[in-house]
Amino acid sequence: MAESTTGRERIVAAALRILDAHGLADLTMRRLAAELDVRASALYWHFESKQVLLAAVADRIVRAAAVAEDAEPADVALALRDALLAHRDGAEVVLSTQALALGEDMPRRRLAAALARALPQDEADGGAAILVPFVLGHASLAQQRLQAAQLGLVAPVDEHDDFRHGVEVILAGLGAPVARARQASRG
Template identity: 50%
Template sequence: MSPDHNSVRHDRDGVASAALALLDEVGLADLSMRRIAGRLDVQPSALYWHFQSKQELLAVLADRITAGIPRDDADVLTIARSIRDALFAYRDGAELVLSTYALRLGSSYAQTALEEALGGLPDAQDRATAILHFVLGHSTLVQQRMHADSHGAANTGDEIDVTAGLDLVFDLGVRALAGEVSAAASPPRDRV
């Protein structure tokens, strides 16, 4: 006989799994506690047995999204690409992780991985922060554009396509922030 279906679905892990699946279906704007409860066939108040607030649940989802980032002997560009790919793996994943990061919720797994990749640089923490900000911003911009394109809502006129040269622009930004790109040789300006 199989285990009671409800007992498997309603623990903390089950609620988070249902919420992550629902995020992919409806997006962050429509991911409500009521909708998650409906998916689990429980009252919304039942979710608060496992999570004190929706923000706590979103922090757990952000941690799940970034959990697969490599940390062992990976270079900073590989880690930054892994963070970006993890954000792109879920609908509105970049926006969700950005919002929880901005509120200082969840773990700092992504930043720690970047710091470790930057090795013994004296400003590794600051560089890791700058790179993470770039990755989150770049990924959010691209993900929103891709979402708009999928719904035919993007203006396709003469405007700049933010998805053109995606990897080139991304790699350049990460390398520059990591200190791997030198400034173009130009004569110093005299201060007037």
């Protein structure tokens, strides 16, 4: 079993390297197998499909959103957004796995936990269900604009303040306390 876990982790790490270097469109099972010097069919021993592999990649991306256990909901949202933007096409990978209900559903669980410190659990769950699409959608838009700016197609735009403001508006609408996000990241 440990060998299987190690094999899965090695595959996910290689998939992330390909994602960062070439983007989601070029993250194919064939390219991944070549990177690992194995046959493509060997990958299916660890992952039943490419979608299941992408869910594991998405979980790894989201897991990198390090926040304290007692973090404010706005800080959790910012950390999630930063984790998505840290990888080329990271927002698209996580968005697609969330749309297919694959993976560990960490974005919703992390936001619901942060909201539950101020709201009843059912309201926290509902609030997380509202915040997750906002985080994913905003990060996806920001990532596309960043990539377009890198190609010289549009002027670079810092959307960090707009994102933070949007999160705070949603939190205020939920009746959750709104503390200005303390995270100093920019993206």
